[in-house]
Amino acid sequence: xxxxxxxxxxxxxxxxxxxxxxxxxxxxxxxxxxxxxxxxxxxxxxxxxxxxxxxxxxxxxxxxxxxxxxxxxxxxxxxxxxxxxxxxxxxxxxxxxxxxxxxxxxxxxxxxxxxxxxxxxxxxxxxxxxxxxxxxxxxxxxxxxxxxxxxxxxxxxxxxxxxxxxxxxxxxxxxxxxxxxxxxxxxxxxxxxxxxxxxxxxxxxxxxxxxxxxxxxxxxxxxxxxxxxxxxxxxxxxxxxxxxxxxxxxxxxxxxxxxxxxxxxxxxxxxxxxx
Amino acid sequence: xxxxxxxxxxxxxxxxxxxxxxxxxxxxxxxxxxxxxxxxxxxxxxxxxxxxxxxxxxxxxxxxxxxxxxxxxxxxxxxxxxxxxxxxxxxxxxxxxxxxxxxxxxxxxxxxxxxxxxxxxxxxxxxxxxxxxxxxxxxxxxxxxxxxxxxxxxxxxxxxxxxxxxxxxxxxxxxxxxxxxxxxxxxxxxxxxxxxxxxxxxxxxxxxxxxxxxxxxxxxxxxxxxxxxxxxxxxxxxxxxxxxxxxxxxxxxxxxxxxxxxxxxxxxxxxxxxxxxxxxxxxxxxxxxxxxxxxxxxxxxxxxxxxxxxxxxxxxxxxxxx
Numbered sequence: 347x348x349x350x351x352x353x354x355x356x357x358x359x360x361x362x363x364x365x366x367x368x369x370x371x372x373x374x375x376x377x378x379x380x381x382x383x384x385x386x387x388x389x390x391x392x393x394x395x396x397x398x399x400x401x402x403x404x405x406x407x408x409x410x411x412x413x414x415x416x417x418x419x420x421x422x423x424x425x426x427x428x429x430x431x432x433x434x435x436x437x438x439x440x441x442x443x444x445x446x447x448x449x450x451x452x453x454x455x456x457x458x459x460x461x462x463x464x465x466x467x468x469x470x471x472x473x474x475x476x477x478x479x480x481x482x483x484x485x486x487x488x489x490x491x492x493x494x495x496x497x498x499x500x501x502x503x504x505x506x507x508x509x510x511x512x513x514x515x516x517x518x519x520x521x522x523x524x525x526x527x528x529x530x531x532x533x534x535x536x537x538x539x540x541x542x543x544x545x546x547x548x549x550x551x552x553x554x555x556x557x558x559x560x561x562x563x564x565x566x567x568x569x570x571x572x573x574x575x576x577x578x579x580x581x582x583x584x585x586x587x588x589x590x591x592x593x594x595x596x597x598x599x600x601x602x603x604x605x606x607x608x609x610x611x612x613x614x615x616x617x618x619x620x621x
Numbered sequence: 622x623x624x625x626x627x628x629x630x631x632x633x634x635x636x637x638x639x640x641x642x643x644x645x646x647x648x649x650x651x652x653x654x655x656x657x658x659x660x661x662x663x664x665x666x667x668x669x670x671x672x673x674x675x676x677x678x679x680x681x682x683x684x685x686x687x688x689x690x691x692x693x694x695x696x697x698x699x700x701x702x703x704x705x706x707x708x709x710x711x712x713x714x715x716x717x718x719x720x721x722x723x724x725x726x727x728x729x730x731x732x733x734x735x736x737x738x739x740x741x742x743x744x745x746x747x748x749x750x751x752x753x754x755x756x757x758x759x760x761x762x763x764x765x766x767x768x769x770x771x772x773x774x775x776x777x778x779x780x781x782x783x784x785x786x787x788x789x790x791x792x793x794x795x796x797x798x799x800x801x802x803x804x805x806x807x808x809x810x811x812x813x814x815x816x817x818x819x820x821x822x823x824x825x826x827x828x829x830x831x832x833x834x835x836x837x838x839x840x841x842x843x844x845x846x847x848x849x850x851x852x853x854x855x856x857x858x859x860x861x862x863x864x865x866x867x868x869x870x871x872x873x874x875x876x877x878x879x880x881x882x883x884x885x886x887x888x889x890x891x892x893x894x895x896x897x898x899x900x901x902x903x904x905x906x907x908x909x910x911x912x913x914x915x916x917x918x919x920x921x922x923x924x925x926x927x928x929x930x931x932x933x934x935x936x937x938x939x940x941x942x943x
Contacts, residue, residue, distance in 0.1 A: 471871065492694075587763070
C-alpha cells in the first residue's frame, strides 16, 4: 500500500502561550510534529509492516508531506526517522497558506503520487481547526473516514473497516481505497490497526507513536526529501482566511480550598447556588 | 445580502438541542448578512421533523430518501452544498458535533468556501472568534471567500427560542446519491438515560485516580442524584475504564455546565481545554499539587473513596431539607 501522510509542525503545546503584537509570540518556540500527525505516521507504519521485527510488506511506501518554513525540515526528518520512506517539503510561510491552500497543494501532490490512502491527524493541536482531511476528501471526490480509532484492512486490500468515535458511541464505516483517513487518539492502541498481514499475536506497545530509534535517525539523514513551492501545484499562495488578532482568555479567579465535604456542599448551595 | 443555511440534526421528529445553538448563531449571522435563516434537515425522518423545525426559522428544507437513511459525509455534503447555492446562502453552518465536524469541511470544499471551526463568537459579517491552542488563546479570524462555512460551538451559544409564527417547509428531492463506495456499517451506541454530555447542566468526571471502571459506579450514583452527565479524562478512557465518548478535553467533548466535578483528575491542559468554561468547577483530588486545583472554584484535598460517599450523603440531606 502506498500511503501519503500530510504532517504539520506545531509549537510544543506544553509551552505557555505569549502574545506579541497581537499574535502568538513564536520567537524561540520549540516545535514538534503535531501529535495527531505523529499518530498518523504510526498508523501508516502499522498498515505497512508485517509484524516480523517491524519489517515491511513488499511494495509498501510511506510518503510524508509538509507545508512549512525551511526549518520545518527538522520535524519532517523526525517522521522519516520513525520509518517513513521519503518526504516532500513545500516551503512556505503562514501568510501564504490557509486550509484551502493546503488542500489545493495536497491535491496537486496526490495527482502525481497517486497514493492508495491518505492518513493524517484529525486536527493540528495549535489551530484546532479539524478541516483539512475532510476538505481534501471533498475536493478529490474521495470517501473519508474521520476521527478513526481503529482500522481494519479487508482481505482483498480494496477497502478498510474504520471505527470512528462519534457522539454517543463508535460508528463503523467501510471505505474503499483510495480514501482519506483522519486519526484520533486511540488509533495508537495496541490492537487498533489491523492490516491482515501482521499476525494477530503481534502487539504494539500502545504507548502512543514510536520514538525514532538511533538507527532510524541515522537512516533518515539519507532518505530523500524534495522541496517544492505552493505555486508548483497550481495553488495560489494567498490566504483567504486571515488571523486578525489573538488574545489570551482572562485568568480564572482564584478558587478556594475547602476543608471538608460539609463545607463544600454549603458553598455550592449558598454561595455558588448550583445545588 | 445572503441567506444563512443551517444544517440541523434531529431525533424522533424534533431538533436536537445542539441544533438550537446552531440556529442561535445562524440568527446572529443573518443580522450581519441581511438575509434569512434557512434550516436544512437531511436523512430519515427529515420530512416528519419539518414541522417542529419550522417554529425556529422562516424556511425549512427537508431532504429525505432511502439512500440517505444513515448519515454519510459523502452523500450529505453534495446536498447541503447544492441547497446553499440554490438558496443564495453566504454562510453555511452546523453545530460542531461529531457530524457537524465531519460534514461541514467537506461542504466547504465543494463550495470553495473558507471555514471557521468551533467558533465561540461572531463579531461581524466575516469575522469570528475561536479558541486555539487547546483553548489557551482566542483567535479572531477574517474569511474573505464569497461563501463561508462555520461550526459554532454548542457550549458558547444559548439554544434559540421558537419564533412567533411557523415558517414554510419545502421538501427537496435528493437527486443522484453517490456514496463513492463508502458505507455505514453500524453504530455501537452507548445507551444511557443520563443527559447528553454536550448539554448537561451538571457533569461528573473521573480520572486516572479512579483506578478501575467498577469504581466509577459511585460517581454514577452522584451523577444520577444531580441529574448529571458522566465525563472522564483521557487517562480514564484510554485505560478502558469508561466509554471513549465520555472523554472531556481538547479532543473529545467540550463542555460548559453550571457545575463540573473533576474527581481524581490531575488536570492536564488537554482536559482543562474541555471544561474550563464551566461556571463552577469542583476538584476533588488527594494530591494538593495537581494543576486541576488552579482552575477549580472549590478544591477538596481528599481521597475520592471517602469524599464521594460523604458528598452523596450531604447532598441527599440538603435535598431532603428543602
